[in-house]
Amino acid sequence: MDAKKRCPNCGCICEADSVFCEECGASLEQTKPPVQNGENSWKNSAPPVTNAGGSKAASGNPKKVGFILLILLLAALLAVLVLLLVWNVGLRKEQTSAGQEALETAQVMTAEASQPALETTAEDTETHFQFVAKTTTAVTTRSAADDAETQALREAGNGASNIVNGGYAYFDGTYIYWSDSNGIYRVVSNSAEDAVRISAESAYYMNGVGDQLYFVDADRNNAICKMNVDGSGFEVVYDMYCYELTYDQDWLYFSRVNGDTHEICRMKPDGSQLAVLKACEEWYMNIYADRIYFCNFDDGLSLCAMNLDGSGLKTLYSGESSDICVAKDTIFFSADRTSRDLYRMNLDGSGVQKIHSGYARFTNYVDGMLCFADEKGTLYYCDTDGSGLQQRAANVTYPVIVDGVLYCEKESGFVESFSLIQ
CATH class of the missing domain: 2.120.10.30 (TolB, C-terminal domain)
Known part of the structure; x- marks a missing residue:
């Protein structure tokens, strides 16, 4: 029996001499996930969006699509939280600076008010x-x-x-x-x-x-x-x-x-x-x-x-x-x-x-x-x-x-x- 190829995208078993997956159209030339900096970056990569001919969109595995969408949503939420945190820190710094300035001004005014004005009344x-x-x-x-x-x-x-x-x-x-x-x-x-x-x-x-x-x-x-x-x-x-x-x-x-x-x-x-x-x-x-x-x-x-x-x-x-x-x-x-x-x-x-x-x-x-x-x-x-x-x-x-x-x-x-x- 000839060796078969497993599609790295959808898992379909294809003929050994197949170049593209018969099910999803993904390329069968690369049978291992890409490696970047020693880590499996494919886990966070999006599935291909077109077949070999580019004629229609391929959704791939629905579970993987849902997982990837969840990851993207979480990343977006994280980015929003970071922006809110940076804005809040800046605001608190401004409020602290303004509050300190107001306090120093109040202290000066209090000190001046507490001192006798020998040259006034x-x-x-x-x-x-x-x-x-x-x-x-x-x-x-x-x-x-x-x-x-x-x-x-x-x-x-x-x-x-x-x-x-x-x-x-x-x-x-x-x-x-x-x-x-x-x-x-x-x-x-x-x-x-x-x-x-x-x-x-x-x-x-x-x-x-x-x-x-x-x-x-x-x-x-x-x-x-x-x-x-x-x-x-x-x-x-x-x-x-x-x-x-x-x-x-x-x-x-x-x-x-x-x-x-x-x-x-x-x-x-x-x-x-x-x-x-x-x-x-x-x-x-x-x-x-x-x-x-x-x-x-x-x-x-x-x-x-x-x-x-x-x-x-x-x-x-x-x-x-x-x-x-x-x-x-x-x-x-x-x-x-x-x-x-x-x-x-x-x-x-x-x-x-x-x-x-x-x-x-x-x-x-x-x-x-x-x-x-x-x-x-x-x-x-x-x-x-x-x-x-x-x-x-x-x-x-x-x-x-x-x-x-x-x-x-x-x-x-x-x-x-x-x-x-x-």
């Missing part, structure tokens, strides 16, 4: 300095003595830039005082002892006058108050909304809100001899070498100076200014309310010079150094000519320097401290 400052009290203070070992400028600022009652930045900390040479919404605390300088709360009042713009502490009380609508340094003898000295209280040469200088008017005033510590020196909305008041330096918000934010009795008013810088810090016979200030580049000039307004290109706020001075924060709250310090710039801390607002230690309000609500003097 009096109402904005009323709830300032609401942060958690520390129970201990850092011990600072100082290797350098105060320079004459720092000592002079201390003897004046409190540093002028401390006052501008809120004055919520003060050093009288023995005790360090600071305040938060829970009260006023004090501790002996360079002591490991716990701080003691001496009062429940919420104080800022603190000044020492002899054995008494003068301050503006947020709990009493910013009235000027005083008490003994141990917390006894509390008394309201002047019951109007006041800010930037500064003691100098037996006078208390401050700004008050009188109806719709802001006024720079002075009076004796006992509340007598009250006088209005200048009717204007001022901020960043510094008293230095018998002159009052301030930003006049009623005159385009110009930087002005006048004598201690209000006479001799002079505009030193007519452009926008803020964050005044007067030290070392020099006025340091930020110019332009948007860029806030750091400048310096002489006390008479001459020699204007930019010393730092970039946002500078909360400028303060200690022992030959300036410190300031950028728009993100990163704290820097540098020499008075702007050189030697170094980063010190992050998320800082309203830095106050006492006894060589910088206190700063953190976004978390705590006050942190660290030494500026190595």
Whole structure:
């Protein structure tokens, strides 16, 4: 019996000399499935669609056709799923990016809203300095003595830039005082002892006058108050909304809100001899070498100076200014309310010079150094000519320097401290 051929397509038994299948017309020349890369690719190949003459379609084995169609359908579904997955991942990335951007924007807006707007309205400052009290203070070992400028600022009652930045900390040479919404605390300088709360009042713009502490009380609508340094003898000295209280040469200088008017005033510590020196909305008041330096918000934010009795008013810088810090016979200030580049000039307004290109706020001075924060709250310090710039801390607002230690309000609500003097 002659050898027979089996059709590789339909399985029909054909004569040995047949070239094409008598049943389906498929070629009988190849009796083995093709091999690609070592695998049987025929399993996934489609059956021939025409006979040898190309006259009619051949369906082949119905079961195989159904199987192949199922495979094709599954492949199509898989492709659709892959496309949907890629689209979904891209969408989630966009949503995540948008959500993160919204969160960062909300955080910035929240941080801005939580900070006191010293240059806007009096109402904005009323709830300032609401942060958690520390129970201990850092011990600072100082290797350098105060320079004459720092000592002079201390003897004046409190540093002028401390006052501008809120004055919520003060050093009288023995005790360090600071305040938060829970009260006023004090501790002996360079002591490991716990701080003691001496009062429940919420104080800022603190000044020492002899054995008494003068301050503006947020709990009493910013009235000027005083008490003994141990917390006894509390008394309201002047019951109007006041800010930037500064003691100098037996006078208390401050700004008050009188109806719709802001006024720079002075009076004796006992509340007598009250006088209005200048009717204007001022901020960043510094008293230095018998002159009052301030930003006049009623005159385009110009930087002005006048004598201690209000006479001799002079505009030193007519452009926008803020964050005044007067030290070392020099006025340091930020110019332009948007860029806030750091400048310096002489006390008479001459020699204007930019010393730092970039946002500078909360400028303060200690022992030959300036410190300031950028728009993100990163704290820097540098020499008075702007050189030697170094980063010190992050998320800082309203830095106050006492006894060589910088206190700063953190976004978390705590006050942190660290030494500026190595």
